[in-house]
Amino acid sequence: MEDYTLDTEDGRLEALRRMLTIREFDTKAGEYFADGEIPGFVHLYIGEEAVGVGTCAALEPDDYITSTHRGHGHCIAKGLDTKLMMAELFGKRSGYCNGKGGSMHIADVDAGMLGANGIVGAGPPLATGAALSIDYQDRDQVALAFLGDGAVAQGQVHEAVNMASTWDLPAIFLVENNKYGEATPVEKQHNVKQLSDTAQAYDIPGVTVDGMDVTAVTEAVEEARKRARAGDGPTMIEAETYRYNGHYEGDEQNYRDEEEVAQWKERDAIESFKERLLDRGELTEAEFGELQAEVEDEIADAVEYAQNSDLPEPEEAYEDMFSESVPEVEQFASRLRTDGGSSRGDSQ
Amino acid sequence: MTAQAELEREETETMTVREAIREALREELARDEDVYIMGEDVGAFGGVLEVTGDLYEEFGEERVRDTPIAEAGYVGAATGAAATGTRPVIELMFSDFIGVSMEQIMNQMAKMRYMFGGKTEIPVTVRATEGGGMGAASQHSGTVHAWISHFPGLKAVAPGTAAAAKGLTKAAIRSNDPVFVFENKMIYEQQGDVPTDEDYIVPIGEAAVEREGEDVTVVATQRLVGESLDVADRLAGDVSVEVIDPRSLYPLDTETIAESLRKTGRMVVADETPLSYGTHAEIITRAQEEAFFSLDAPIQRVGTPDTHMPFSTPLEQEVLPDGEGVENAIRRIT
Structure with a gap:
């Protein structure tokens, strides 16, 4: 997994590339979902790119993350392959999960990505567990949970943060406050002024950063990582950000007005980071154009790869339940082999 | 064995x-x-x-x-x-x-x-x-x-x-x-x-025949294994009872159960879960799928009636499945 950090010029360009990649990936994901080529649900990360990229830039390649239902950005920031991601969205066998997971369950445990997650608030206990493994085996890693503002209201998040802080585990809880938990504004779901105020309940640092500023995010995560590796326990970071699209594609968004969306777009994280790099002389408009073209090519390739990949065969539905097959599942695979599945669901 | x-x-x-x-x-x-x-x-x-x-x-x-x-x-x-x-x-x-x-x-x-x-x-x-x-x-x-x-x-x-x-x-x-x-x-x-062997394991998915018998198969779990063995002792000479402990509920060793049923033709399933939509139904379904034509009587269930476990002793004893319930079930079909 390629490492990158905002401390170097190359790293900053890589961060910009990944932010652009996320936007392009999710733009295309939205289009192919609208066309019906991508089944199920998709939740797009457009607008929030600085959070995922700023966070992962501060992590080491073998650190763990847990993700959310809005996970494409986390995957790309962590270095997952956009071909295998797109193939998974298309339900193809060549996808990360052989087509069994889809958008909400992309995972690559070997790359430290412990899964997007369709259950709001379910990632933090898993991250606490990954941090426990790290601590138990004395490994030089951290585990970071991405969670949304809505998840902060979930009981299991409290349990996870309490445990990680009580045991001084190398964990980081990164709250992406995009202002809406599904369709309900954050103020209607929480009593605290800032979600990071909840950190006080665990006697751990709680900081709020501008999630539209990739540098601010990365600095906060670097600090949290140092603290975690020093054995001082977790940090809660709230990154204030905004999703440009609805909660899911197809969401009519009657809960917010266009003016609010437009105001956030004026603070676009990619634009502002690009401007900063132009100002510093680390990037020219021509180079930006090349970068954008490369990213578009990469995602076009990913789409082509996904479209050209095979769908899974029906019998693959019966694989991967357990480390060893069980007769309860195997009987259906063998029935499918013997009679083409015509009596699937019958008992004899 | x-x-x-x-x-x-x-x-x-x-x-x-x-x-x-x-x-x-x-x-x-x-x-x-x-x-x-x-x-x-x-x-x-x-x-x-x-x-x-x-x-x-x-x-x-x-x-x-x-x-x-x-x-x-x-x-x-x-x-x-x-x-x-x-x-x-x-x-x-x-x-x-x-x-x-x-x-x-x-x-x-x-x-x-x-x-x-x-x-x-x-x-x-x-x-x-x-x-x-x-x-x-x-x-x-x-x-x-x-x-x-x-x-x-x-x-x-x-x-x-x-x-x-x-x-x-x-x-x-x-x-x-x-x-x-x-x-x-x-x-x-x-x-x-x-x-005492440190590598002794019971493979998941293998039932145990705890007692061999000819007339009726009792598939019993947990506490009801011991109580069913006691019943088998009591009925010895009158009814020959085979007692099977599935040990593993999922995966379930259907074959050991079906093999016994083919021999005895009669079966009682004793498990402490509530009766509706549960363990008994699964075991019985599988048994009849595999050994339907060996059945000589309806398969009997012994379990907790569909109540929660009450506190007071006479109430708890009323609903808790036990050896007496197993014996009654055997009597109903032998």
């Missing part, structure tokens, strides 16, 4: 079910450094049901770890830990508390391997105690193993003897899948011969 005959070929020691489970935990902690225990009061206190006992003194607080009272949190943490290179063994105390942690069990632990295309393993063991009989009332007496056995992606075992308790606990810990070990709290003091 009966389970007892198999045991007679091994070096054994007589011990209680509780000691057998503790011995399994001790041996697996010693065998594999990645194995550790987590749960409420499992450490210096020794476990509310005294199963972990002195393991804390022997292995220390990192390997016998007390948790906050946060079932969802630590079940989730165990799942995340299992996905990242360690092998936690959870004590969930009373199985009723599975309800508190069900999200992490059904949506994370059970599904991760499959959702991720088989690219991760979740080697986690969850021990929980079940059953009525000690006046613990409705929230501490449940028998819920049908839920876990029903849910794809989880394995479930439920020992009825001390040997099975040791062998299944060890098999669970060595498995690379999530395995729930359901311990009936009324048999912790039950004694039996237990193999």
